[in-house]
Amino acid sequence: MAANFWESTHCHSWLLDRKKIEESNAKDKQYLTPIELKRLKIHFCNVIQNLGYNLKLRQRAISTAIVYFKRFYLKNSFVDCEPRLIAVTCLYLSSKVEECITQAKKCVMKMKELDNSFNYTMNDILECEFYVLEELDFCLVIYHPYKALSQYLASSGIDAANIDIVWGIVNDSYRTDVSLIYPPFIIALGCIYLSSFIILKKKDLKQWFSELNVDMKDVWEVSKELIDFYDFEKIALTPHEVPEVIYSKLPIRNKK
């Protein structure tokens, strides 16, 4: 896939600048502080991750669904489009695109198990699928850092014991907006950079990075974004800061 990323809709239409991303969830900003909105966005990534895990979907399909969800809210707001419904629909759609199809009925049932206040039906999902497709401009193929990551890992000489850490960081990167801004190989490098220089405290990759001939500024940006995310996640939450409470502040239309 990496061979033709440069000709893809992902590359041509969906690598955005930060300003565009700041415009997302416009209406929700009337009701939530920027911190609350950030927390809620991360929360729904976790919802998709959890649901996908429980449906035994491939990580790739889960990651694709998270990118769909993020792309969807560039133009929409939680108050207009119930995020739980969109989250489930994105996952259902990505299961088809990534060739590990699950049933809409199953998605709804599992979601109910995880969140008993979820009252949407299979028909709601099927109806919503159309809308999601349209909001994605029917661009369905998402390029992920996984392929580049395994190639880089092989050539970087990071020992096998630490490879899981890097993969974990890549999966965590979906909680941030890097997948909307940077090409997948830069994200892969950002994750390797973070793991080797900061977590594993190893400087022996300096030479390797310098030989890559990539824009290190972007690589640093990705790792900085991830550090911010990990710092943000460390903050202990008071009861009125938990995602469920933030969510209840939103006057969501047509909520079920």
Place this chain on the structure above:
Amino acid sequence: MDKYSQEGTIGEGTFGVVSLARVKDTGQLVALKKIRKVLFNNGKPLPDDGVNFSAIREIKILQELKHENVINLYDVFPHKSHVYLVFELMGWDLQQVIEDKSIILKEKDIKSYMKMILQGVDACHKSWILHRDLKPNNFLLSSNGVLKVADFGLARQFGSPNKMFSPQAVTIWYRAPELLFGAKSYGPSVDIWSVGCIFAELMLRTPYLPGESEIDQLKKIFSALGTPNDQNWPDVSSLPNYIKFTEHPATPFKQLFSAASDDALDLISKMLLFNPSSRISASDALKHPYFTNGVKPTNPTDLPVPQKAKKDIENGAKELSNNNNTSANVVIPMNLN
């Protein structure tokens, strides 16, 4: 939908109707494929379907794949609980060319078709896409003779971590032997096998290996090409559905394709190799001397037009110029299997 005016039906496909439409702003004719939102069974929606899986595959692939020899998806839009795919309008398909006995296919015509076929297939493979259902009626020809690969309903990406595929893909006559033996992991070489069968069909003007069942298909393959063994196909016996066939010698290609050049015979023999990993790739096939030696491939605009398409074009032009054509009977072979 406001951008298009519908001008008649082209045909009914497995997951929707294809109609002829005009882009209001430009007057350009296009093929509009309407996809039902949910498949219905006796008036009740099937328990779980959503947007048709094949349609999703087609959309996702054609949004990314833009090539002269691949059908062009101009636009996708939803309208009143349907999804519409807007394709470039094609004139006829390769099957109609093959079946039209009034057409004589010269060596340079076949070379031209083969070149365009391989260029289209190569574009798919370069984008890590297996078509998996290549057959003459999935190669459409534009009114100026340019051939394009169409119908990506069975196509999927390869090289993904999940390498297990369903062996039940390709239409049986063009199905590679490893699929018939139930191989669950396969690659672009399955498409090359199909192209090899189509190459033979272009020369023979009749299907090369028209099997009636999977077993019969294997029999036909082996009686034409000889029974495979561990030398020409290592590990064949470890495939899930492998069965031993009685030994049969190959019919020399020279005998069957008596009019073909040595280069043509060499190329087809490399496309129809048993061992999938020895089979020639699309990009190597394009570099084969067949395309550079001997006669030059016919210019697409000079390729023959099937009688049926000629008639349809005349009728269609007449009816379309009448302007009130709610049921213009223009037969444009969009992939309607």
